[in-house]
């Protein structure tokens with residue numbers, strides 16, 4: 001009997017600790033899915049965030065969070081909603097999210113801003129990126145505030161909502177960090193990033209693997225120019241002219257395979273994947289250096305994976321400002337989007353590009369070069385507790401520190417030397433991930449609650465540390 005009672009107490013506690021309550025909206029209770037519906041229904045394409053921002057801010061305020069405004073106009077609408085006023089100067093853990101969405105795609109007459117709740121899903125632009133993910137953070141914080149928060153908590157927790165993440169305009173995270181970094185007193189930042197990975201990969205895995213990104217590749221944007229004076233008419237083909245020579249040079253550059261570069265992080269990705277496999281596959285993946293000759297051809301078949309092992313060079317524009325068939329322009333330009341692994345030396349990379357072009361007349365100019373920043377350490381309480389929070393919800397899961405081929409707003413914190421972890425700690429399906437920035441974006445309601453619960457667990461673990 002005693003065991004039964006104990007078991008009952010135990011299970012009732014588990015049920016309680018896993019439930020995320022509704023929050024208050026205009027004086028009544030509202031569930032996550034219904035709040036997400038309303039948030040999705042306010043279009044907020046980058047540069048037009050004010051209305052959606054005011055909506056979500058008023059809810060944060062109504063539920064007892066302390067608000068600090070960091071810009072109140074479209075394209076510069078940012079705010080912090082915190083457990084404690086920022087003026088208390090507690091070390092602050094930031095949950096970063098963005099209000100803006102990418103433009104909708106209307107191809108089949110469905111309304112991308114319907115926010116419709118259909119069966120077990122919420123539909124519409126932003127339902128995952130980033131409104132759904134933001135609500136996981138917000139509900140987690142409010143749940144903690146209602147049930148556990150105490151004035152002697154050691155950390156402040158802040159929901160930081162910003163503008164134009166998708167376009168990286170000046171009024172978003174860069175404005176916040178330029179003007180309010182001290183006020184924020186951030187010790188660590190957690191924001192959108194990888195979710196569970198095996199759902200997205202081919203093949204079978206023993207356990208779920210959750211990625212937490214701790215670094216990103218740096219973008220290096222290059223402008224290439226080639227000028228060769230000609231007599232202007234194309235009835236007689238000159239021996240040398242800019243369009244033809246630029247095409248040859250670009251062919252020299254882009255037809256070469258980029259070298260596979262192993263580093264501690266990307267080697268660990270292969271080893272972790274290997275630990276979830278059997279037989280020969282396991283053996284090869286667990287020894288990436290020994291079996292590099294077998295792995296490289298496989299990596300080259302999968303551009304997403306390959307991007308984690310190479311510096312990439314992508315030709316995004318080629319033009320000569322000419323729309324006539326019979327005029328020969330004298331100048332050709334090309335744009336390259338290069339993405340460098342963290343350890344790559346920019347000068348060496350630029351000389352590699354120049355030598356591969358095999359044409360000294362092509363001028364290579366750096367248009368934008370992202371600042372270098374060190375990978376965020378995983379030997380911190382912030383990372384360890386994030387990993388534990390995920391594992392306490394998905395007990396069989398493995399945690400994998402990752403490198404991302406692209407950058408988001410977290411990179412701005414990392415560049416300031418602040419610990420930044422990119423993770424959306426839920427198990428999205430492949431279809432859900434493919435819907436991001438695409439048609440028919442939608443999220444499973446269960447995942448909203450899973451994510452909120454993990455954020456709540458994380459806050460509890462940090463405060464009770």
Ligand SMILES: [Zn+2]
Nearest residue numbers: 129130165192
């Ligand atoms: Zn996003």
